[in-house]
Amino acid sequence: MTNDLMPQSEADLCDAIAQAIREAEKLAITGGATKSGVGRHIENARRLDMRSFSGIVDYDPAELVLTVRAGTPLAEVEALVASREQKLAFAPFDYGPVFGRPAGASTIGGVVAAGVAGSQRVSQGSARDHLLGFRAVSGRGETFIAGAKVVKNVTGYDLSKLVSGSWGRLVALTEVTLKVLPRPRASVTKAMEGLDAADAVKVMSRALGSQADVSAAAHIPGLTSGGASLTMLKVEGFGPSVTARCAMLDALLSDVGKLQQLDGSLADDLWSDLRTLGPLAGDAPLWRINLAPGEGAGILAAIEPLGAKWMMDWGGGLIWAAVDGDPAIIRDAAARAGGHAMLVRGSTNLRDRIAPFHPAAPAVAALETRVRRAFDPNGVFETGRF
Numbered sequence: 222m223t224n225d226l227m228p229q230s231e232a233d234l235c236d237a238i239a240q241a242i243r244e245a246e247k248l249a250i251t252g253g254a255t256k257s258g259v260g261r262h263i264e265n266a267r268r269l270d271m272r273s274f275s276g277i278v279d280y281d282p283a284e285l286v287l288t289v290r291a292g293t294p295l296a297e298v299e300a301l302v303a304s305r306e307q308k309l310a311f312a313p314f315d316y317g318p319v320f321g322r323p324a325g326a327s328t329i330g331g332v333v334a335a336g337v338a339g340s341q342r343v344s345q346g347s348a349r350d351h352l353l354g355f356r357a358v359s360g361r362g363e364t365f366i367a368g369a370k371v372v373k374n375v376t377g378y379d380l381s382k383l384v385s386g387s388w389g390r391l392v393a394l395t396e397v398t399l400k401v402l403p404r405p406r407a408s409v410t411k412a413m414e415g416l417d418a419a420d421a422v423k424v425m426s427r428a429l430g431s432q433a434d435v436s437a438a439a440h441i442p443g444l445t446s447g448g449a450s451l452t453m454l455k456v457e458g459f460g461p462s463v464t465a466r467c468a469m470l471d472a473l474l475s476d477v478g479k480l481q482q483l484d485g486s487l488a489d490d491l492w493s494d495l496r497t498l499g500p501l502a503g504d505a506p507l508w509r510i511n512l513a514p515g516e517g518a519g520i521l522a523a524i525e526p527l528g529a530k531w532m533m534d535w536g537g538g539l540i541w542a543a544v545d546g547d548p549a550i551i552r553d554a555a556a557r558a559g560g561h562a563m564l565v566r567g568s569t570n571l572r573d574r575i576a577p578f579h580p581a582a583p584a585v586a587a588l589e590t591r592v593r594r595a596f597d598p599n600g601v602f603e604t605g606r607f
Contacts (some may be wrong), residue, residue: 225267225268225269225270226248226267226269226270227270227272227273228269228271228273228274231364231395234358234393234395235364236362237269238359238361238362238393238601239362241267241601242361242362242601245599246266246267246601247266247600247601247602247604247605248266248269248601248602248604249389249604250334250389250393250602251269251270251271251331251389252270252271252272252291252292252327252328252330252331253272253294253295253322253326253328253331255316255317255320255322255327255331256316256327256331256335257320258319258320258572259316259564259566260388260577260606260607261572261573261576261577261605261607262569262572263605263606265604266604271328271330271394272292272328273292274290274291274293274330274395274396275290275293275328276290277289277290277293277301278290278396280301280302280305282305282307285307285401285402285403286398286399286400286401287302287398287399288396288397288398288399289396289397289399290330290396291333291355291395291396291397292328292330293328293329293330294327294328294329295313295315295325295326295327295328295329295332296324296325298329299325302401303404306403306404307402307403307404308401308403308404309399309401310341310345310346310350310351310400310401310402311337311339311341311342311345311346311347311350311351312340312341312496313327313332313339313348314337314339314496315327316337316565318497318499318502319497319498319501319502319507319565319566320566329397332348333348333349333355333384333394333399334384334385334387334388334389334394335348335386335388336348336385336386336387339496340439340455340492340495341436341437342534342539343429343435343438343536344434344435344437345402345436347385349382349385349386351399351400352368352381352384352385352398353368353398353399353400354366354368354397354398355367355368355395355396355398356394356395357384357392357396359391359392359596360596360597360598360599361597361598361599364395367380368380368381368398383592388607389602390593390597390603390607391592391593391596391597391602392596393602405457405458405459406459406460407457407459407460407463408455408456408463408485408488409455409456409457409482409488410453410454410455410456410483410491410492411453411454411467411470411471411480411481411482411483412452412454412480412482412483413451413474413478414449414450414451414452414478414481415449415450415478416450416452416477416478417450417518418440418442418517418518418521418533418537419518420477421450421452421533421537422440422515422537423477424452424474424477425439425440425452425454425514425536426514426515426536426537427473427474428473428474431469431470431473432466432469433454433456433466433469434456434458434466435456435470436455437453437454437492438452438453438455438535438536439452439453439492439495439533439534439535439536440453440532441453441491441494441495441500442531442533451491453483453488453492454470454480455488455492456470494532495532498541500530500532501530501531501532501541501543503543505530505543505545505566506543506548506564506567506568506571507541507542507543507564507566508540508541508542508544508551508563509539509540509541509562509563509565510539510540510541510542510555510560510561510563511538511539511560511561511563512540512558512559512560512561513538513558513559513560514535514536514538515537516558516559516560517533517538519554519557519558520554520555520560521540523550523551523553524542524544524550524551527544527545527546527547528545529542529543530542530544531543531544548564548575552579555579556579561578561579562579563577563578564576564577565577576607577607578607
């Protein structure tokens with residue numbers, strides 16, 4: 222279907238949705254289109270391009286609060302807060318390079334709608350934990366506001382938690398208000414070489430459970446022939462505090478092995494690899510597997526015989542796996558571990574055969590349907606993608 226829509230205002234957006242309701246059309250919300258490769262191929266839907274909703278509405282560095290229109294590029298938002306020595310606390314994961322797109326091409330609305338987070342999810346939370354409020358238009362064609370532009374807000378329903386992670390199936394976001402944090406004065410990455418996945422999880426769990434206040438923990442296997450695995454622990458804050466906490470980790474893990482401090486540029490490159498999945502680039506199906514950290518070794522035992530290339534983040538709670546194998550094996554392994562597997566990248570044929578999200582329990586699926594119908598009773602945003 223042609224004739225994409227690009228509303229210039231909330232009034233235009235309301236009119237577009239109202240027209241779609243009258244004509245029984247489907248609308249596919251898009252921004253930077255960096256995640257358009259996730260989910261089934263869409264044929265019978267008009268594209269609702271939100272990039273005109275761009276620009277900074279209000280930024281108060283002293284109060285650590287930023288309000289920005291949803292179509293603003295992520296790179297622009299990150300550059301703005303960095304100019305004031307601040308950051309987006311959840312350090313968003315970037316889907317763009319997964320599909321061969323430039324890094325930073327996502328819009329902030331797309332980041333929030335997909336509920337993404339980078340390696341510091343274990344210490345700082347996800348996008349939903351820093352979304353103070355938003356403006357949006359529902360599938361009813363109605364504008365509404367949720368939350369507030371302050372950190373402390375206890376009124377009404379916490380719709381921010383609901384919208385973040387909805388993947389554009391509930392509302393079209395037009396504006397978001399985010400809590401930001403000061404950029405740390407110092408950042409050090411300590412690493413241990415040669416651990417297998419099971420031992421790496423034990424090291425990361427011990428470090429994250431200590432008073433060392435580790436901000437991120439990840440494990441990268443030897444992805445090249447003869448390459449050694451690296452188990453990485455990031456420590457951030459004021460210089461003297463970082464030094465003391467690194468010494469604490471050295472002592473804590475001395476019975477396992479020796480921690481080395483990585484060169485700053487090397488550490489940045491490795492954390493960037495986890496943000497963009499550079500080592501997993503290519504055409505092989507890409508899976509995002511969430512699970513309890515202690516179950517990671519069992520998942521890997523099931524998928525490594527399939528030729529999987531993988532990376533482990535969130536202290537072992539997240540595995541990215543590029544593997545061209547039977548999807549049932551991957552999802553069954555995730556289910557047995559009490560986790561779930563999301564198909565992120567795949568051929569059109571695979572995406573049309575396999576639902577992107579791990580099948581939900583019947584009661585959960587029924588609840589999700591009722592929530593979607595509350596925001597979108599006519600199914601305007603039900604494009605069949607998910």
